Amino acid sequence: MRSFLLCHAVMLVLICGLAHAAEPRPLVRTAQSGPWSDAATWAGGKLPSAGASVQIRPGHTVTYDIVATEAVRAVYVGGTLTFARDRDTRLDVGLIKIQPGDDTSEEGFNCDAHLPVADPTKPKPALEVGTADKPIGADHKALIRLVYFEGMDKESLPAVVDCGGRMEFHGAAMSHTWVKLGSPTKTGDTEISLAEPVTGWRAGDRVILTSTTRQTKTDEKTFRPTVRDLTQTEERIIREIRGTTLIVDRPLDHVHVAQDGYRGEVANLSRNVVVESADPAQARGHTMYHRDSSGAISYAEFRHLGKEGVLGRYSLHFHLARDTMRGASVIGASIWDSGNRWITIHGTDYLVVRDCVGYQSVGHGFFMEDGTEVFNVLDHNLAVQACGGKPLPQQVLPFDHNEGAGFWWANSLNTFTRNVAAECDEYGYRFDATATPEFSLTLQVPGPDGKRTATDIRTLPFVRFDDNEAHCQRRHAFNFGGFGTAPRSPNDRGPKAGVAGVGPDNEHPFVIRRYKAWDVHWALHPRPPSVMIDGLDVHHAHYALWFANYDRHAYRDVRLNDISVNPDFQPVGKQPTAAEYPGELKPVDDHPPQTIITHVIPQPDGSWKVRGTATDNGEVKQVVVNGLEAKAQRGDFAEWEVVIPADAAKTRLQSKAQDKAGNLESHAHTLGQVGGVWQPMNPATTTAMTSP
Numbered sequence: 001m002r003s004f005l006l007c008h009a010v011m012l013v014l015i016c017g018l019a020h021a022a023e024p025r026p027l028v029r030t031a032q033s034g035p036w037s038d039a040a041t042w043a044g045g046k047l048p049s050a051g052a053s054v055q056i057r058p059g060h061t062v063t064y065d066i067v068a069t070e071a072v073r074a075v076y077v078g079g080t081l082t083f084a085r086d087r088d089t090r091l092d093v094g095l096i097k098i099q100p101g102d103d104t105s106e107e108g109f110n111c112d113a114h115l116p117v118a119d120p121t122k123p124k125p126a127l128e129v130g131t132a133d134k135p136i137g138a139d140h141k142a143l144i145r146l147v148y149f150e151g152m153d154k155e156s157l158p159a160v161v162d163c164g165g166r167m168e169f170h171g172a173a174m175s176h177t178w179v180k181l182g183s184p185t186k187t188g189d190t191e192i193s194l195a196e197p198v199t200g201w202r203a204g205d206r207v208i209l210t211s212t213t214r215q216t217k218t219d220e221k222t223f224r225p226t227v228r229d230l231t232q233t234e235e236r237i238i239r240e241i242r243g244t245t246l247i248v249d250r251p252l253d254h255v256h257v258a259q260d261g262y263r264g265e266v267a268n269l270s271r272n273v274v275v276e277s278a279d280p281a282q283a284r285g286h287t288m289y290h291r292d293s294s295g296a297i298s299y300a301e302f303r304h305l306g307k308e309g310v311l312g313r314y315s316l317h318f319h320l321a322r323d324t325m326r327g328a329s330v331i332g333a334s335i336w337d338s339g340n341r342w343i344t345i346h347g348t349d350y351l352v353v354r355d356c357v358g359y360q361s362v363g364h365g366f367f368m369e370d371g372t373e374v375f376n377v378l379d380h381n382l383a384v385q386a387c388g389g390k391p392l393p394q395q396v397l398p399f400d401h402n403e404g405a406g407f408w409w410a411n412s413l414n415t416f417t418r419n420v421a422a423e424c425d426e427y428g429y430r431f432d433a434t435a436t437p438e439f440s441l442t443l444q445v446p447g448p449d450g451k452r453t454a455t456d457i458r459t460l461p462f463v464r465f466d467d468n469e470a471h472c473q474r475r476h477a478f479n480f481g482g483f484g485t486a487p488r489s490p491n492d493r494g495p496k497a498g499v500a501g502v503g504p505d506n507e508h509p510f511v512i513r514r515y516k517a518w519d520v521h522w523a524l525h526p527r528p529p530s531v532m533i534d535g536l537d538v539h540h541a542h543y544a545l546w547f548a549n550y551d552r553h554a555y556r557d558v559r560l561n562d563i564s565v566n567p568d569f570q571p572v573g574k575q576p577t578a579a580e581y582p583g584e585l586k587p588v589d590d591h592p593p594q595t596i597i598t599h600v601i602p603q604p605d606g607s608w609k610v611r612g613t614a615t616d617n618g619e620v621k622q623v624v625v626n627g628l629e630a631k632a633q634r635g636d637f638a639e640w641e642v643v644i645p646a647d648a649a650k651t652r653l654q655s656k657a658q659d660k661a662g663n664l665e666s667h668a669h670t671l672g673q674v675g676g677v678w679q680p681m682n683p684a685t686t687t688a689m690t691s692p
Contacts, residue, residue: 025073027053027104030060033079037066048072051149055104056081058125064089071147071278076104077165082128083142090143092278094158098127098165098293106152108159109312111290123675124294127162129273130170132296133601136273138172138200145278146285146305155310158285160275162293166679169300171273174200177299177332177355178267178382181258182244185209192246194266195258200299205238205270207246208359210384210422212257212264214472214519226387226404227423227474228360232256233384262471262518262539265420267357267382269334271301280304284339288317292324294679296598299332306340308362311392314340315361320347323450326669326680329598331355340389341367345376346396349446350596350669352613354379363389364408365424370396371410371433371457372443375594377613379638380418383407388425399434406470408432411445412510413460415615417638420469421477428470428517429478431528433458433499448592450667458502458528463594463615466513470520477517480510481527483547503528506552507588511617512536522546526553532585533558543569550575554582589618589661593637595669597625597655600678606646612655612669613639619660626653653678 028048034041036048041062048054050070056062060079071092075081078101083089095108103112129144130136146158160167175198182193192209211232224230236248246266256264277284284307289295297316307313315338316330329352335342342358345351346369358365358381365386366378383406391402397410406421408430421428435441445455470477482498504510510528514535517523523538529551536558538544542565550573557578560567568575576583593616601609612630614620614637623630623640626649630642637657644653654670671678 099163108156111163125165135170148283167295171299273300277304286313306338308339318348326350368409405430477520592663593657595655
């Protein structure tokens with residue numbers, strides 16, 4: 001009888017416990033705008049406690065102004081959550097969700113299917129960890145730590161998710177996030193010479209020195225499973241900065257080369273705005289932007305994020321936004337120790353990724369996911385140790401083996417300029433597009449006019465591929481187009497088919513300018529037809545050109561030095577000479593340029609300083625914003641700037657470019673001002689607008 005009563009009591013406790021667990025979790029709502037630390041800001045007059053879920057209601061602005069060591073479960077931002085700029089802040093949280101309305105569903109990937117239609121005349125709900133014109137100053141730090149709570153979906157949480165709101169992360173600016181070595185280093189050195197002076201770097205910052213020695217013996221294919229086995233990339237902490245010299249905390253273990261044009265890199269991983277997983281061993285977090293969101297990232301650090309082996313849960317993820325986020329940018333970010341890629345651009349166009357440092361990822365680093373992404377700009381990024389993972393379950397492109405590429409894409413109609421890939425597992429750069437009986441490469445792809453048409457993505461050339469570099473890759477520096485020229489047979493499930501001899505036509509070839517590869521095994525694998533190489537520098541490699549397919553290829557300014565095995569291994573056809581350039585190719589510029597407004601900065605006199613990017617397959621002649629000509633800050637208007645008087649801006653900004661061939665941009669970039677904030681306008685409206 002006693003044992004029966006004891007069992008009965010235990011059952012009651014368990015039932016009560018389960019009932020308690022099933023009850024709705026407490027939700028603390030704002031009563032008014034105000035500081036997070038002020039009890040009057042909250043309904044009930046009490047601050048949110050540990051484990052609480054918090055809702056910032058539409059119309060309310062809350063300033064996060066504390067350093068909290070106890071985590072809240074969720075923060076639902078229907079109004080505005082802005083981080084204080086005059087002090088250090090820390091928020092430990094399981095989910096931050098920026099979304100119009102009063103939804104409080106605990107979902108860290110998909111947005112609510114029943115979101116209200118956004119009112120374009122009202123400001124978006126917003127998370128502001130600094131803004132582009134008012135970043136978190138260098139004297140203070142803003143830290144978000146993503147914490148897993150029991151009962152959460154581990155595949156989707158913890159997370160920061162923008163569902164049609166505005167999400168901003170902006171730290172103190174740096175003149176450079178990475179630079180080349182100024183002079184070689186020796187084993188035992190604690191002083192590192194930089195090729196350029198840097199501002200914004202500080203004592204205490206974490207830096208890496210990239211490997212300048214590949215992991216193979218002199219003449220043997222001794223491929224180890226991963227570059228991490230014998231890496232010579234080194235992490236150090238800055239102790240002091242003297243001009244262009246860094247003094248680091250520990251002597252270097254390896255030599256780092258800096259000779260002529262072949263130099264390793266020094267990259268700064270530290271930022272004063274940080275998003276991190278609180279306990280990566282338990283559950284890593286991720287961040288993402290959805291369609292109709294807005295915002296930007298500059299000089300922020302994303303560390304220990306990315307859920308290994310889980311589709312869509314990446315350190316930074318732009319998800320199916322198409323051109324609804326045109327104007328978004330990721331500039332000067334540091335993304336390191338990622339369990340699942342650094343930056344994934346999925347079904348998203350017109351994104352600018354510049355001056356970013358990616359260090360250590362599982363799977364590809366800078367990644368375009370489904371083959372429809374166009375007009376994105378990847379400029380001056382450093383990719384170090386993108387390491388092999390497994391194909392992700394239910395991934396869009398079945399031919400992607402996720403083997404570890406610094407830069408990976410299936411649609412070349414994008415801009416790649418001034419990037420460096422170092423010491424990645426499989427590829428520095430990888431273009432892959434393999435048709436199978438089950439998967440067609442004819443996809444719905446946006447054109448320069450914004451309209452989507454069915455297009456074989458293998459026929460799309462680069463917008464630009466200029467001044468890119470790869471060194472110390474475990475295997476391929478640049479695998480451009482796969483392996484074979486014949487279509488894949490129904491029973492062939494291997495990677496050999498590649499682009500299967502499909503490429504752009506003679507008037508729109510792939511153009512590769514000033515590509516450099518050094519201390520690599522295979523420097524360049526040019527497999528597609530219709531390729532122009534205008535500047536190729538290969539130094540200290542086993543193979544320079546590997547399995548090249550010389551079908552309508554044109555090469556000039558080719559410099560090969562210290563090729564130990566074969567400069568042109570098993571080509572198909574005969575390598576063209578410089579005297580034959582451009583051969584059968586007759587390139588024409590009938591492609592209009594594209595502009596992206598990245599910054600709109602208010603000035604004391606009421607005017608607006610507008611900055612942006614233009615890109616074109618030819619030379620850009622002019623960029624005009626609201627009828628005023630912009631000034632080029634870099635060649636071909638790759639970066640430009642113009643000041644628009646208040647009476648010329650009013651509530652709309654629109655940029656358009658024209659190239660020297662006479663092509664005029666047809667799908668202008670248009671921003672509207674709502675509540676003092678410039679945000680993307682509805683693409684359908686944008687398309688219909690005329691030039692101001």
